Amino acid sequence: MGSPSDRSYSNSHEWHKVEGEVLVLGISKFAVDALTDVTFVEMKKVGTKFNAGDVIGEVESVKTTSDVYSSVSGEIVDVNKAVVDDPSILNSDPYGKGWLVKIKVSDKSGLSKLMDSLTYDKAHPAH
Numbered sequence: 001m002g003s004p005s006d007r008s009y010s011n012s013h014e015w016h017k018v019e020g021e022v023l024v025l026g027i028s029k030f031a032v033d034a035l036t037d038v039t040f041v042e043m044k045k046v047g048t049k050f051n052a053g054d055v056i057g058e059v060e061s062v063k064t065t066s067d068v069y070s071s072v073s074g075e076i077v078d079v080n081k082a083v084v085d086d087p088s089i090l091n092s093d094p095y096g097k098g099w100l101v102k103i104k105v106s107d108k109s110g111l112s113k114l115m116d117s118l119t120y121d122k123a124h125p126a127h
Helices: 029-035 081-085 088-092 109-113 117-123
Strands: 014-019 022-027 038-043 055-061 065-069 073-079 101-107
8 A cells, every 4th residue: 555645745754745835744654664663752842943964853663762843943843742742653553643742834935846746655665
């Protein structure tokens, strides 16, 4: 099964989905599979402002720690507390309940540099 086509993907395996006035960000199934069992999620706090390319959190597994980047500039307006409290949600539902943060975007130009799902899946075929 390929990556959902209703969002865009970065080379660092984050997905970005525009929902009205906010952008929802998470990590791809490819990233979750590479990490194996996710054991810890920590995101910057609500109200944190950042620039495109900045680290906005981290995801840890038994194998490694991986930074989470945003491809847009903005402000975190919501953090998925359910995933912070139970990181295993990422293992089972990275595109649904496993979203990480919601962002009020101040500069969305970074979205134009992202891949669509077909391009992402072609570059990362191990789904």
